[in-house]
Amino acid sequence: MGTFPEAQARLYGSVYVCRICESKIKLPINKFLAGKGVCRKCSSKKLRVVRLRSKK
Ligand SMILES: [Zn+2]
Secondary structure, three states, rough: OOHHHHHHHHOOEEEEEEEEOOEEEEEEEHHOOOOOOOOOOOOOEEEEOOOOOOOO
C-alpha cells in the first residue's frame, strides 16, 4: 500500500492478525491487552501483533 511510513507505523501499532484465518483486525492496544480482541471472521480470540519488519 502506498502510505507514509509514519502513517503506517501508526496503523500497524493497533492492527492485529488472527492466527486462525489471518485476517487483520484493527484494535486499540488496551482492548487487545484486556483480551477483548475478537476476529470478525472466525470469532477467534487468538490474535497476534502485525510486525513492521516481517519481510522474509
Ligand atoms: Zn479469524
